[in-house]
Amino acid sequence: MALEDDIAILARAPLLNLMEQGALRLIAFAAEHRVLRRGETLFKKGDRSDGGYVVTNGLIVVEGEQGVPPFLAEPGALIGQTALFARTTRAATATAREPSGVLRISPTLMRRVLEEFPTSAQAIHGALAIELSTLSGGLERVRKRLGAIEGSRPRRSSA
Numbered sequence: 001m002a003l004e005d006d007i008a009i010l011a012r013a014p015l016l017n018l019m020e021q022g023a024l025r026l027i028a029f030a031a032e033h034r035v036l037r038r039g040e041t042l043f044k045k046g047d048r049s050d051g052g053y054v055v056t057n058g059l060i061v062v063e064g065e066q067g068v069p070p071f072l073a074e075p076g077a078l079i080g081q082t083a084l085f086a087r088t089t090r091a092a093t094a095t096a097r098e099p100s101g102v103l104r105i106s107p108t109l110m111r112r113v114l115e116e117f118p119t120s121a122q123a124i125h126g127a128l129a130i131e132l133s134t135l136s137g138g139l140e141r142v143r144k145r146l147g148a149i150e151g152s153r154p155r156r157s158s159a
Contacts, residue, residue, distance in 0.1 A: 003025070003028050003029060005056075006028035006031075006056065006103060007021070007024045007025055007028045009054060009055075009056050009075060009076055009103075010024045010027055010028055010054055010103070011024055012075075012076035013054045013076050013077065013078045014077075014078050014081070015078060015081060015084075015124060015127060015128075016054065016078065018120065018123040018124055018127055019113075019117065019120040019123065019124070020117055020119055020120050022117060023113050023114075023116070023117040023120040026112075026113050026116065026117075027103075027105055027109065027110075027113055028103070030109050030112075031054075031103040031104060031105050031109065032103070032104040032106075033056075033101065033102075033103060034053075034101065034102050034103075034104055035099075035100075035101050036058070036060075036096035036099070036100045036101070036102070037096065037099060038096055038097065038098050038099055039095065039096065040095070040096050041093065041094070041095050041096075042060060042079070042094040042095065042096065042102065043080075043090050043093065043094050044090065044093045045063075045064065045090055045091060045092050045093045046089060046090060047089070047090045048087060048088075048089060048090075049080060049082075049083035049087055049088045049089070049090055050083070050087075050104065050106065051080070051083055051084065051104045051105050051106040051107060051109070051110075052078060052079065052080040052081055052082075052083045052084040052104075052105050052110075053078070053079040053080055053094075053102040053103065053104055053105070054076070054077070054078055054079075054102060054103045054105065055073045055074060055075050055076065055077045055079065055100065055101070055102055056075060056100075056101040056102060056103055057075055057099075057100060057101045058075075058096060058097070058098050058099055058100025058101060059072060059073070059074055059096070059097040059098050059100060060072075060073040060077070060079060060094050060095065060096055060097065060100055060102070061073070061094070061095050061096075061097050062079055062092045062093070062094045063092055063093050063094075063095075064091055064092035064093075071092075072097075073094070079094055079102075083107070084105055084107060084110045085107055085110060085111075086107060087107065
């Protein structure tokens, strides 16, 4: 795949689509290309992360918790957003449903890009702050609901 094709795919990926062209060019140039055969595992739940992945072609199925529908990652999808910034433990297993390609973006590469492109860093910081605020608000609503449920239960006597 040509560098310009990789840049175009990165520009479609969530979060990365906030970055300026030069930042995407550096990622496209420095990211590791990986080709997967049908049925090949990209990573398994519980593995230590080595970066995030952007699907360049094919289809990757990401399966996490039992009973939760799998995420079907098509070209332009970002898999492992948190792993772009920190080494974590994988919460799901990702497997190629058909012959596929990905770009691996390591935390080291991401850090370098954000240092060299402060405008991109600010845009990503803002987006992640909004995500965190939304998550925090959702957790607060759950806490209040649980408190209301707990408050409505009859109390047991200690006799």
